[in-house]
Structures are given as structure tokens and as C-alpha cells.
Amino acid sequence: MSTRGTRSTRAPLDLELHTRLLLSALADADFLDTEAYRRPHVAAARQGPTLPQFIQAFRASIQSLHHDPPDTALNVIRRDIFDTAVHAAHGPTGVYQLTTPTGGGKTRASLAFALEHAAYHQFDRVVIAAPFNSITTQTARVTRDLLGGLPILEHHSAAPAERLPFPFRLAAENWDAAVIVTSFVQLLESLHAAHPGRVRKLHRLARSVIILDEVQAIPVAFTGPVVRMLEQLSETYGTTILLCTATPPAVQGHTPFLTGFRHVHPVLAPDQQERHFQGLRRVTFTREVRPITWADLTKRLTREAQTLTVLNTRADALALLDHFLATDAAPFTRHLSTLQCGAHRNDVLQEVKARLQPQEGKDALNVLRPVHLISTQVIEAGVDIDFPFTARALGPLPSLIQTAGRCNREFKHARGTMLIFEPAEGTPLPSDEYRDLTAHTRTLLAQPGVLDTLDQPGVSEAFYATMYQRLQTDAHQILEQRRQQNFATVEKLFQLIDDNRTPVHVNYGECFPLLERLPAEPGMSDLRALSGYTVGVNQSFVDCHLGGLLREVRPGVLRWDGEYDKVAGLRAALPVR
Known part of the structure; x- marks a missing residue:
């Protein structure tokens, strides 16, 4: 039976979204009218x-970038993708898919499509959404550069308020801005919210372009409601949706991902897309069939000068890190995980990127400066970094391909190497879903020839086709709650990140001096300035340490006075197994 539904089954959802947008427009008008009456100086800003x-x-920026660039194979492909995206922008409104290999210039091409499409259809805004704050911050930085430094609205939980001019802080309330960079959480949860303050931005999405970058990162349990909501925006309110990825989910065909999308326009023709993926093949995949110990893995990795290793859990990452730190063969080892605050992770990335840059001087040619980065999945999906050698603990196929996207990214080497391994001493995988997808990937890798084509779109599409058949795409029955007009229940159920962790402020950078100057009743801008210095901890950690090394310096503001490791971060927050 088709999951698309007839008009009679779709009508309640259409009425529900219409009600949402009416509430949005009325709430926004009420806020703005009150502001104009009581605070006219703010309204004028x-x-x-x-x-x-x-x-x-x-x-103007693109003309400068494209002016006489080297005619390398990489640049030829990037120009072709860019030019095709601009041409496709003159098509009708609807749902589009841009699938490009890593390094194909997806950010630039997707922005070109969005701006040209908005101009062609006389839209007012472009919204760019990414799955994680690290990617959102990076996307905002690249977008600002491509737009000649003009101020954009960067709206997500990790965006420093001081980065925004005052008018844009106001625009964050209702998205009355021309270019917005946000997170999946901010965009998709707002589309399913019930409170006037959260929904007042939604009517701005009508007749806009929405770019969903790394669309494969939408949790499977929410793909049904997400796709249905996006399809409604597109069909009824003239919004164009651009789905971007290097690991394409099956957005067309007979998979449950198609709970709403009835037609998707490919930006690139199938033969063109295949040619690009073939032309940008730059990684050789190898697999360690037998489980490997941390000690043996350390020996294997330290034979290379520059390595990135991605583990499935924080405990595994720390276990391998400790083996690296105990050997003299790895003089420059760094770590990335959510045990570190955001500012720490950003500093590590900048430090590692500097080490990866070629050394200057005649005598430094072809000499790689040693650097070993041991990370959890926080490095995946969009972090712009380039290693000649990467290793990945066996996990879901999209995670393997995303790690491979950090390997030989800029074609600095004839071929990069990606090692897939299974830890002999690894901790349990994060969830039942993650374990199921990992087992499916293990079966897939055992098939003849798959390793040789792992980074080609056909493998990803086959994986997703099976995945959407095996897993619930509306696990929380959100669509039924929408049909019943249960707005408060929908808001409660639609939580993209099931994260009950409590943020604690750690002794890194300017955190403690900022805490000392914190007002007795801190405002949102005060807390946002401190958001880069927090680590999320579980309730048992709070219960154990509150009143001791963990103290409340302001209502709801917790400070950790214990050790914060300069490499690993807040080790004490790792649950003891």
C-alpha cells in the first residue's frame, strides 16, 4: 500500500499546517505592532x-573566485557542478536534490542555486540548515565569505550574540532576514512547535528557498514527519527545498522515506553525477577483518605521519588516546569529543589544520609534520579537514563515507587510504538502531567488490533503501498527532536530539573570568557568550558532584571546579561502566 496518501488523508495535515502558519503570521504581527507602539526606536532598527x-x-565574489583558476581536474568538476546548479535554478519551484562527491564544491553550488532561484522566482529569503552546530558555524563562515562579508543571520544555540549586529538579533526572533544559516534542530523543531514565540518565524518560510545540507543526518525516526512537512511547504506555499548530500538517501522510489515527496528534481543528471563521483575518487578503502586491540591499532597508525581515527563512543576514543599518549612514536596527538567544550574543539581543529598545511621552504617539500587526531563522530559530516590517512571503527555506512570525506579531500596526494576496523576491546555501540545499521554495514562490506565502490552513490542508495524498510520512519506517531490537531503533543514528541544532559561550565579559555562578571540575573546574550565553554553531563554526574566540585554560581548556571584535561576535556563526565 502506498504511503503517499489520498487527498482525504492529506487534508487534515494541510489544515494543520495552515493553522500553524496563520498562528505564525498573527503572532508575529502582534509582536511587531506592540513593539512599534512601545519601542519605536527598536522597530526602526x-x-x-x-x-x-x-x-x-x-x-562579484564568484567572478573573483572563478577568474583564471588552475585548470585541474578538480576545478573542472567543481565548475561543472556550479554551472549546472545555476542553470537548474531557473526551473520551477519544488523539491531538488544536489548529490555531489566530497570536495565537489557543494556549499558554493547550493548557495548559487538558492540565490539564483530566489531571484528568478522573486523570493525574499534563503534559509540554510545543517545538522550539527559545528557544521552550521562553518557553513555560516563560508557563506559570509561568499557574500562579500555582508552580515547574515546565524541562528543556532552556539551562535555568539556579539557576532550579530543589533538588527540581526531582532531578526532572530522572526527570521525577517534575507539569508539565514541555522540548524536542523532550530528549523525542524520550530516547524513542529506550538508556542507563539517559537512559531512566529514560520510564515517567513513561504516562498523561500530552504537548503538542507547533509540531509542524510536527519534521524530515521523523524524522516516521515520531516518529509511530509517539507512537501507541504513546497506544494502549498511555494517553498523550494534543496536536499544536499554526498551520501544520498533514497528520496525517490518505493522506500518509506517518500511519505511525502512525489517528485524530486535532480540538479545533476545521473550520468553527470556518476562522472563526477568517478572523477573525484581519491581514497583506497582497506578493511581489517579481524578485531584489533588498541595496542596493535596504535602500532599500525603510528607508522603513518598524519592520521585521523574516528571511534563510535567517547570511551573508545579515550582508550585509544591513552595508548597514543603512552608512546613516543606519536609526538603530536590531539582529541575531539563532546567531553570537550566547543571552544576547545574549535582550537584543536585550528591547531590540527595548521599542522596539516605544507611546510614552507625548499627543504620542507614533501615532508609531513606528524599529527594524529583521535575523534568521535563530532568530526564527521561537513568538518573541513584533510588527512592523507583515515581510520574508522566499523559503524553505519554513512559514517564510514563521511570519515572518508576527510581523507585526501583536496587531492594533495595521489591516493588517500581509509582503514575500516573493529575494536577488540570496544565498548557497546550507542543504541539499538546504531547496532542494527552497523550489522547491516558489516554484511554489505562482506559482498565482493563493495570496498572498491564504497564511495559511489549506488552503494549509499542501496543501504538507505534497506534501512528505511527496516526502521520506523515515524517512530513517535507524530503524523497521527498532527492529523488530530494535537499541537502541544506534536511539539513534545518532535525532539530531534534526545539529550537530557545538563551543561556545566569548565575551566577553559575565558570561561571563569566571564563567570565572575556574570550579572545576578544573566540575560540570553550573557549565557550565549558562555555557551562555547560548556560540556553536557548526565544527571548522575550532577547528583554526585553538586555542592562539591560542581556548584551553582547563578540560577541554572553550573561551574565545574574539578580537573579539565587540556587534551581530553572533562574526563570525569564519562560514565563508569
Whole structure:
């Protein structure tokens, strides 16, 4: 039986979304009218660059970037993807898919499509959403550069308030801005929210372009409601959706992912896409069939000068890190995980990127400076970093391919190497779903020839086709709650990140001096300035340490006075097994 539904089954959802957008428009108008009456000086400050100004700045920036670039194979493919995206932008409104290999210039091409499409259809705004704050921050930085430094609205939990001019802090309330960079959580949870303050931005999405970057990162349990909501926006309210990825989910065909999408326009023709993936093959995949100990893995990795190793759990990452730190063969070892605060992780990335840059001087040619980065999945999906050798603990196929996307990214080497292994001493995988997908990947890798084509889109599409058949795409029955007009229940159920961790502030950078200056009743801007110095901990950690090494310096603001490791971060927050 088809999951698309007839008009009679779709009508309640259409009415529900119409009600949401009516509430959004009325709530926003009420807020703005009250502001104009009580705070006219604030109302007058609501202004920013228009979309035509952004388009003009982008075209000038691209003209400069494309001026006489080296005619390398990589640049030829990037130009072809870019030019095709611009051409496709003159098509009708609807749902589009841009599938490009890592390194194909997806960010630049997707922004070109969005701006040109908005200009062609006389839209007012472009919304760019990414799955994780690390990617969102990076996307915002690249977008600002491509737009000639014009201010954009960066709206997510890790965006420093001081980065935004005052008018854009106002625009964050209702997304009255021409270019917005946000997170999946902010965008998709708002689309399913019930409170007026959260939904007042939604009517701005009508007749806009929404870019969903790394779309494969949407949790499977929510793909049904997400796809249905996006399809409604596209069909009824003229919104164009651009799905971007290097590991394409099956957005068309007979999989449950298609609970709503009835037609998807491919930006690239199938033969063109296949040619690009073949042309940008830069990694050789190898597999360690037998489980490997941390000691043996350390010996294997330290034979290389520069390595990135990605583990499935924080405990595994720390176990391997300790083996590296105990050997003299790895003089420069760094770590990335959510045991570190965001500012720490950003500093590590900058430090590692500097080590990966070629050394200057005649005598330094072809000499790689040693650097070993041991990470959890926080490095995957969009972090712009380039290693000649990567290793990945066996996990779901998209995670393997995302790690491979950090290998030989800029074609600095004839071929990069990606090692897939299974830890002999590893801790249990994070969830039942993760274990199921890992087992499916193990079976897939055992098939003849799969390792040789692992980074080709056909393998990903086959994986996703099976995945969406095996897993619940509306695990929380959100669509039924929407049909019943249960707005409060929908908001409660639609939580993309099931994270009950409590943020604690750690002794890193300027955190403690900022805490000392924190007002008795801190405002949102005060807390946002401190958001980069927090580590999420579980309730048992709070219960164990509150009143001792963990103390409440302001209502709801916790400070950790215990050790914060300069390499690993807040080791004490790792649950004891």
C-alpha cells in the first residue's frame, strides 16, 4: 500500500499546517505592532541587506573566485557542478536534490542555486540548515565569505550574540532576514512547535528557498514527519527545498522515506553525477577483518605521519588516546569529543589544520609534520579537514563515507587510504538502531567488490533503501498527532536530539573570568557568550558532584571546579561502566 496518501488523508495535515502558519503570521504581527507602539526606536532598527544585495555580492565574489583558476581536474568538476546548479535554478519551484562527491564544491553550488532561484522566482529569503552546530558555524563562515562579508543571520544555540549586529538579533526572533544559516534542530523543531514565540518565524518560510545540507543526518525516526512537512511547504506555499548530500538517501522510489515527496528534481543528471563521483575518487578503502586491540591499532597508525581515527563512543576514543599518549612514536596527538567544550574543539581543529598545511621552504617539500587526531563522530559530516590517512571503527555506512570525506579531500596526494576496523576491546555501540545499521554495514562490506565502490552513490542508495524498510520512519506517531490537531503533543514528541544532559561550565579559555562578571540575573546574550565553554553531563554526574566540585554560581548556571584535561576535556563526565 502506498504511503503517499489520498487527498482525504492529506487534508487534515494541510489544515494543520495552515493553522500553524496563520498562528505564525498573527503572532508575529502582534509582536511587531506592540513593539512599534512601545519601542519605536527598536522597530526602526529592523533592517538588513536585501536579497538583491546578497545576489550582487555573491556574483562579484564568484567572478573573483572563478577568474583564471588552475585548470585541474578538480576545478573542472567543481565548475561543472556550479554551472549546472545555476542553470537548474531557473526551473520551477519544488523539491531538488544536489548529490555531489566530497570536495565537489557543494556549499558554493547550493548557495548559487538558492540565490539564483530566489531571484528568478522573486523570493525574499534563503534559509540554510545543517545538522550539527559545528557544521552550521562553518557553513555560516563560508557563506559570509561568499557574500562579500555582508552580515547574515546565524541562528543556532552556539551562535555568539556579539557576532550579530543589533538588527540581526531582532531578526532572530522572526527570521525577517534575507539569508539565514541555522540548524536542523532550530528549523525542524520550530516547524513542529506550538508556542507563539517559537512559531512566529514560520510564515517567513513561504516562498523561500530552504537548503538542507547533509540531509542524510536527519534521524530515521523523524524522516516521515520531516518529509511530509517539507512537501507541504513546497506544494502549498511555494517553498523550494534543496536536499544536499554526498551520501544520498533514497528520496525517490518505493522506500518509506517518500511519505511525502512525489517528485524530486535532480540538479545533476545521473550520468553527470556518476562522472563526477568517478572523477573525484581519491581514497583506497582497506578493511581489517579481524578485531584489533588498541595496542596493535596504535602500532599500525603510528607508522603513518598524519592520521585521523574516528571511534563510535567517547570511551573508545579515550582508550585509544591513552595508548597514543603512552608512546613516543606519536609526538603530536590531539582529541575531539563532546567531553570537550566547543571552544576547545574549535582550537584543536585550528591547531590540527595548521599542522596539516605544507611546510614552507625548499627543504620542507614533501615532508609531513606528524599529527594524529583521535575523534568521535563530532568530526564527521561537513568538518573541513584533510588527512592523507583515515581510520574508522566499523559503524553505519554513512559514517564510514563521511570519515572518508576527510581523507585526501583536496587531492594533495595521489591516493588517500581509509582503514575500516573493529575494536577488540570496544565498548557497546550507542543504541539499538546504531547496532542494527552497523550489522547491516558489516554484511554489505562482506559482498565482493563493495570496498572498491564504497564511495559511489549506488552503494549509499542501496543501504538507505534497506534501512528505511527496516526502521520506523515515524517512530513517535507524530503524523497521527498532527492529523488530530494535537499541537502541544506534536511539539513534545518532535525532539530531534534526545539529550537530557545538563551543561556545566569548565575551566577553559575565558570561561571563569566571564563567570565572575556574570550579572545576578544573566540575560540570553550573557549565557550565549558562555555557551562555547560548556560540556553536557548526565544527571548522575550532577547528583554526585553538586555542592562539591560542581556548584551553582547563578540560577541554572553550573561551574565545574574539578580537573579539565587540556587534551581530553572533562574526563570525569564519562560514565563508569
